[in-house]
Amino acid sequence: MVIFLLYYVKLLKIVNGTSTFNSYAEQGERIMGKVDENKKKKKEALFNTAYELFVTKGINGTSISDIVEKAGVAKGTFYLYFKDKYDVKNKLIAHKTHELFTKAGAAMEEAGVAGLEEQLIFIIDHIVNELVDNKALLNFISKNLVMGALRSALLTGESSDAVFYDKYMMLLENDSHTYTDEDVMLFTIVELAGSTCYNSILFEEPLPIGQYKPFLYRTVRLIIQSHRTT
Numbered sequence: 628m629v630i631f632l633l634y635y636v637k638l639l640k641i642v643n644g645t646s647t648f649n650s651y652a653e654q655g656e657r658i659m660g661k662v663d664e665n666k667k668k669k670k671e672a673l674f675n676t677a678y679e680l681f682v683t684k685g686i687n688g689t690s691i692s693d694i695v696e697k698a699g700v701a702k703g704t705f706y707l708y709f710k711d712k713y714d715v716k717n718k719l720i721a722h723k724t725h726e727l728f729t730k731a732g733a734a735m736e737e738a739g740v741a742g743l744e745e746q747l748i749f750i751i752d753h754i755v756n757e758l759v760d761n762k763a764l765l766n767f768i769s770k771n772l773v774m775g776a777l778r779s780a781l782l783t784g785e786s787s788d789a790v791f792y793d794k795y796m797m798l799l800e801n802d803s804h805t806y807t808d809e810d811v812m813l814f815t816i817v818e819l820a821g822s823t824c825y826n827s828i829l830f831e832e833p834l835p836i837g838q839y840k841p842f843l844y845r846t847v848r849l850i851i852q853s854h855r856t857t
Contacts, residue, residue, distance in 0.1 A: 670708050672698040674722065677715045682763045686716055720768055727754050728791040743802040744851050748844050751820045759828055759836060769825065805857045812854040816847055 676698040680689040691712055695702050709715045731753035740749045758765040799809055806812060820843060826832045827839040834842075 666707075669698075669700050669704055672700060673705060673708060673715070674719060677712070678719055678723070678767070681716065681719070682767050686712060723764060723768060725791065727757055730757070732791060732794050743798050743804065743806075744848055746798055747816060747851065748847060751816070751844070751847065752840070755820070755824050755828075755836065755840070758824065762829065765825060765828060768821075804855045806851075806854045807856050808854060812850060816850055819843070819846065819850070 673694060677689070677694050680693055680697065684693075689712060691702065691705055694712070694715070695705050709718070728750070731750040734753050735746055735749045738749065740746050758768075795813060796809070799806060823839070823843060824836065827834060827836045833839065
């Protein structure tokens with residue numbers, strides 16, 4: 628449909644001249660804008676519906692037919708965005724993880740936290756508290772916090788998903804210290820926090836999360852300090 632509209636606008640320019648073309652071009656742009664908006668709404672509907680079904684029925688108990696029927700879209704629309712339900716799950720993990728990190732980053736800026744060490748501790752603490760309050764989300768993400776973060780920031784190719792990684796690089800640049808192997812440092816910290824807090828929040832192993840936090844944050848500080856070069 629978009630290709631047809633572009634061809635139509637081009638034809639109008641040839642036949643009717645610039646003035647008429649500009650008028651129809653504006654109409655064409657508005658139509659294409661509505662098309663893009665509708666596509667975005669359908670994708671969001673699929674995302675939201677799939678998440679709701681995955682956390683209530685489990686991925687094995689959820690079919691693609693369940694998702695499209697509840698979302699109110701055609702099955703063909705589903706395959707425009709996703710390969711299968713496992714593709715939806717992976718992208719949802721990236722999407723939900725992106726939301727967690729973005730929200731934590733915004734809270735950090737509002738609080739005016741300074742220094743990379745304190746900033747990363749703040750972000751982790753904010754995310755941990757969010758997961759304590761939303762165990763359904765924690766169960767869904769499972770121990771894939773780091774995979775979701777890295778997929779969201781590095782692999783999707785969507786600019787909005789690179790926000791956290793870009794912000795992390797900015798925090799590094801603005802810090803009074805310099806660091807080596809920054810990507811490894813981020814991976815290690817997020818992997819440690821994601822995997823250990825999962826067990827601590829859900830199973831109180833090795834300790835309930837309130838008691839475990841000081842041990843976690845002390846280790847995170849040591850990791851950060853070990854990557855400092857100046």
